[in-house]
Amino acid sequence: MIGxxxxxxxxxPLSRDEIVSVLQLATSMKEVxxxxxxxxxxxxxxAVVNLFFEASTRTRTSFETAAxxxxxxxxxxxxSTSSVTKGETLVDTARNIExxxxxxxxxxxxxxxxxxxxxxRVSCSVVSAGDGAHEHPSQGLLDLYTLAExxxxxxxxxxxxxxxxxxxxxxxxxxxxxxxxxxxxxNLHGLGKLGAKVRLCGPPTMIPQGIEALGATVHHQxxxxxxxxxxxxxxxxxxxxxxxxxxxxxxEYSKFWGLNEKKAAEWLTPSCVILHPGPINRGVELSPExxxxxxxxxxxxxxxxxxxxMAILYLLAGGAQEPAAERA
Amino acid sequence: xxxxxxxxxxxxxxxxxxxxxxxxxxxxxxxxxxxxxERIERPRDARAVDARGRWVVPGLIDLxxxxxxxxxxxxxxxxxxxxxxxxxxxxxxxxxxxxxPVNDNTSVTELVLARxxxxxxxxxxxxxxxxxxxxxxxxxxxxxLRAAGCVAVSDDGKPxxxxxxxRRALEYALVFDLPVAVHEEDLGLVGKGVMNEGPAAxxxxxxxxxxxxxxxxxxxxxxxAELTGGRLHVQHVSTAGSVRAVREAKRRGLRVTAEVTPxxxxxxxxxxxRSRYDTSFKMNPPLRSAADVRALREALADGTLDCIATxxxxxxxxxxxxxxxxxxxxxxxxETAFAVCLGLVREGALSEKRLVEAFTASAARVFALPGGxxxxxxxxDVAILDPGLEWRCEPARFLSKSRNSPWxxxxxxxxxxxxxxxGRLVHELSKGER
Numbered sequence: 009m010i011g012x013x014x015x016x017x018x019x020x021p022l023s024r025d026e027i028v029s030v031l032q033l034a035t036s037m038k039e040v041x042x043x044x045x046x047x048x049x050x051x052x053x054x055a056v057v058n059l060f061f062e063a064s065t066r067t068r069t070s071f072e073t074a075a076x077x078x079x080x081x082x083x084x085x086x087x088s089t090s091s092v093t094k095g096e097t098l099v100d101t102a103r104n105i106e107x108x109x110x111x112x113x114x115x116x117x118x119x120x121x122x123x124x125x126x127x128x129r130v131s132c133s134v135v136s137a138g139d140g141a142h143e144h145p146s147q148g149l150l151d152l153y154t155l156a157e158x159x160x161x162x163x164x165x166x167x168x169x170x171x172x173x174x175x176x177x178x179x180x181x182x183x184x185x186x187x188x189x190x191x192x193x194x195n196l197h198g199l200g201k202l203g204a205k206v207r208l209c210g211p212p213t214m215i216p217q218g219i220e221a222l223g224a225t226v227h228h229q230x231x232x233x234x235x236x237x238x239x240x241x242x243x244x245x246x247x248x249x250x251x252x253x254x255x256x257x258x259x260e261y262s263k264f265w266g267l268n269e270k271k272a273a274e275w276l277t278p279s280c281v282i283l284h285p286g287p288i289n290r291g292v293e294l295s296p297e298x299x300x301x302x303x304x305x306x307x308x309x310x311x312x313x314x315x316x317x318m319a320i321l322y323l324l325a326g327g328a329q330e331p332a333a334e335r336a
Numbered sequence: 337x338x339x340x341x342x343x344x345x346x347x348x349x350x351x352x353x354x355x356x357x358x359x360x361x362x363x364x365x366x367x368x369x370x371x372x373x374e375r376i377e378r379p380r381d382a383r384a385v386d387a388r389g390r391w392v393v394p395g396l397i398d399l400x401x402x403x404x405x406x407x408x409x410x411x412x413x414x415x416x417x418x419x420x421x422x423x424x425x426x427x428x429x430x431x432x433x434x435x436x437p438v439n440d441n442t443s444v445t446e447l448v449l450a451r452x453x454x455x456x457x458x459x460x461x462x463x464x465x466x467x468x469x470x471x472x473x474x475x476x477x478x479x480x481l482r483a484a485g486c487v488a489v490s491d492d493g494k495p496x497x498x499x500x501x502x503r504r505a506l507e508y509a510l511v512f513d514l515p516v517a518v519h520e521e522d523l524g525l526v527g528k529g530v531m532n533e534g535p536a537a538x539x540x541x542x543x544x545x546x547x548x549x550x551x552x553x554x555x556x557x558x559x560x561a562e563l564t565g566g567r568l569h570v571q572h573v574s575t576a577g578s579v580r581a582v583r584e585a586k587r588r589g590l591r592v593t594a595e596v597t598p599x600x601x602x603x604x605x606x607x608x609x610r611s612r613y614d615t616s617f618k619m620n621p622p623l624r625s626a627a628d629v630r631a632l633r634e635a636l637a638d639g640t641l642d643c644i645a646t647x648x649x650x651x652x653x654x655x656x657x658x659x660x661x662x663x664x665x666x667x668x669x670x671e672t673a674f675a676v677c678l679g680l681v682r683e684g685a686l687s688e689k690r691l692v693e694a695f696t697a698s699a700a701r702v703f704a705l706p707g708g709x710x711x712x713x714x715x716x717d718v719a720i721l722d723p724g725l726e727w728r729c730e731p732a733r734f735l736s737k738s739r740n741s742p743w744x745x746x747x748x749x750x751x752x753x754x755x756x757x758x759g760r761l762v763h764e765l766s767k768g769e770r
Binding site: 221 | 533
């Protein structure tokens with residue numbers, strides 16, 4: 009359980025304390041992950057099924073690694089086609105998998121709300137690994153973790169655990185196709201609950217109607233969005249959106265909303281870090297120099313992703329005891 | 337049976353067509369309204385129906401119902417649909433033509449009418465297609481459809497994308513005095529939208545269809561109605577923009593009428609969010625914003641929107657127990673319409689008289705249908721409604737074949753207890769449920 013919740017379908021339903029409890033547990037998980045022998049028996053005998061209806065190497069591998077470090081059995085069920093074209097409904101697929109007695113069902117699906125649909129109909133726990141343009145809660149949590157880690161270090165406490173209170177009052181700019189981004193939405197909920205301010209930036213065609221209601225300010229000029237920000241999160245520009253038509257092309261996008269070294273040097277504060285949920289379109293939203301530069305915490309995000317997903321699986325699969333207490 | 341004399345006594349008769357509102361006795365003789373009056377002595381052999389504490393109204397008329405027969409009998413049939421209708425107090429329903437095959441020819445019209453006659457429940461007025469196969473290409477045969485019994489034409493479920501075809505439909509229908517009923521939606525603007533565009537869709541990550549996708553088509557068709565002098569009926573109006581356009585067009589004397597559904601009057605897109613992707617909240621047009629709902633309520637009260645129509649759209653779990661994106665549009669409405677709309681009266685948005693009028697006389701006028709009034713000599717289509725009856729909406733107990741209702745589990749107030757069609761008692765709520 010994550011607080012009152014048996015499922016993790018988004019960060020919107022979680023309270024601040026529930027979010028912090030997952031993040032705090034992720035701190036001990038990260039410690040496990042960094043051991044020479046990274047295996048604890050915490051979830052031995054538990055089964056995790058990764059049910060992926062959308063291509064995703066990164067997130068699936070991250071969940072799989074998280075499950076294995078905790079000694080859970082991880083099984084992948086990948087379907088490149090949507091349930092509709094396959095002739096079996098999502099509910100049927102989920103019930104079939106449920107009959108195999110998994111403890112946690114991790115679902116990625118192109119339709120917003122698909123994990124909720126499954127959660128309402130199965131007895132095991134459901135974790136969303138990203139649904140449509142709705143939420144990507146584990147990504148939101150790993151972003152919060154990464155930001156807190158950075159802000160804690162900035163406050164001169166490099167050796168201590170991340171202090172999640174450091175997010176309060178910070179400003180985070182999220183730049184890109186917000187309308188199609190589940191990452192942006194999970195971050196909006198998470199950052200808002202931890203007291204950070206969010207600026208959203210992109211061409212008006214990529215800013216969904218009414219997003220301000222989630223507590224963000226909206227900018228159309230990149231400079232106005234990133235100046236003075238404590239962190240900038242660049243979203244992936246998906247090539248299939250170009251014909252939508254949301255933008256005329258990547259060349260113009262990159263010129264106005266992409267971040268390169270020159271803009272970063274002129275507009276960003278010295279301590280501002282850059283995040284990206286991956287995979288990066290190098291040269292579109294981020295130039296290679298910025299993606300690989302000193303401000304980038306992109307690989308920290310990947311590492312923290314495993315730790316955060318270990319925490320999620322631990323809490324939902326009902327780990328037997330505190331993992332920190334078990335020495336490998 | 338119809339030769340029996342029935343005295344419906346002690347009820348509050350609300351008959352907006354005649355202006356009657358008060359405790360009266362309705363006398364039904366040989367299937368027709370014989371008299372509506374005070375203190376009428378009941379002969380010993382007449383049957384008495386005690387309506388004390390309840391409303392006695394003309395049978396409700398629904399201009400927009402999907403009976404699914406022929407072709408999708410697993411969702412609904414003429415029989416089950418009209419059974420649901422009379423349970424909701426409706427004595428006449430207009431059957432939309434988007435059956436399989438489409439009702440664009442007399443054999444489908446005749447089949448629907450034959451099934452309705454065999455069921456012997458509510459009256460069924462078929463609506464023919466605007467275009468052959470509702471494909472939006474060629475005009476259907478309005479003259480034949482009219483002669484076979486169609487009361488209007490519509491390609492409901494789909495907009496008439498071609499402005500040229502729409503113009504010709506309005507013109508051609510004039511010969512047969514058929515209203516052209518339109519489902520207004522600019523498919524390009526809708527794109528892959530599955531709910532109203534706005535903050536709720538944004539939070540849910542669902543693609544939105546802007547209110548403007550309806551407004552632009554309403555504005556186009558009003559311009560075409562003006563060009564042709566045709567009879568335009570705007571189906572299931574859902575936006576403040578449509579309301580403004582229709583109001584202005586009526587002021588200028590255009591021959592336009594409009595309907596609104598109970599769900600668009602009662603629910604908003606925030607209810608979709610609260611439901612957590614419940615596909616019983618997915619319909620087309622989608623549930624709109626609170627500001628749209630306010631505009632619809634005002635427009636129904638002031639007559640800009642003529643009548644209430646349910647857009648009763650039965651679907652099975654096959655179409656509904658899916659991802660929100662993949663689920664079919666539509667909800668059932670016949671058995672909940674009165675209770676849901678009575679809620680507007682309690683909220684002060686609508687008078688009792690206007691509520692009844694919007695379900696009866698106004699609806700009849702739009703398609704020039706018989707009924708809608710308790711007129712002496714007219715067939716006795718009468719509903720007795722209990723405005724105080726509380727009941728739990730349990731879709732499993734619906735008389736419709738389908739269960740897709742956003743009110744499942746809700747406590748509703750107001751229910752039909754008796755329905756007479758042509759003087760025959762075709763529905764009586766069981767004693768246990770009263």
